[in-house]
Amino acid sequence: MSDAVPPDRAFVCTACDHRWYYTRQRCPACGAADADTYELGTGSVLATTTVHATPPGVRQPNPLAIVAFEHVSLVAQLADETIETGDAVTFGDEAVLRDGDEPIEGPRLVRSE
Ligand SMILES: [Zn+2]
Known part of the structure; x- marks a missing residue:
């Protein structure tokens, strides 16, 4: 995960598909360290x-x-x-x-x- 994620993007855990907004080092649902980002849109x-x-x-x-x-x-x-x-x-x-x-x-x- 990068510290420079634009504010119009959120995170999605690559292990369990949980989604969150504010930057975290690990998935709050399963603890996995890998996440992708996606555009929030409207x-x-x-x-x-x-x-x-x-x-x-x-x-x-x-x-x-x-x-x-x-x-x-x-x-x-x-x-x-x-x-x-x-x-x-x-x-x-x-x-x-x-x-x-x-x-x-x-x-x-x-x-x-
Ligand atoms: Zn997860």
Whole structure:
């Protein structure tokens, strides 16, 4: 497994087909060390919230969502506050998710076309 997996990809265990999102050294279901990745594609927004008191360098307000993709769910920043529960979303262009001495860049979720 690589540490540089793009954020629009999830993992699938080559031994047992279990799927997960966040980087792990081993399959959480069977413990195997080998996994492939696959593109998440389009997900469905399960819930949204907007954070108004954010850490330094994070935009304010900061709309977030829990999104269900096929087999995995994750929390991510939304492109804007117009995205609602039930909307179909996908990963958009790279943005500065947190600015500062060591900026964190990644895609925000955008409404799927
Ligand atoms: Zn497994």
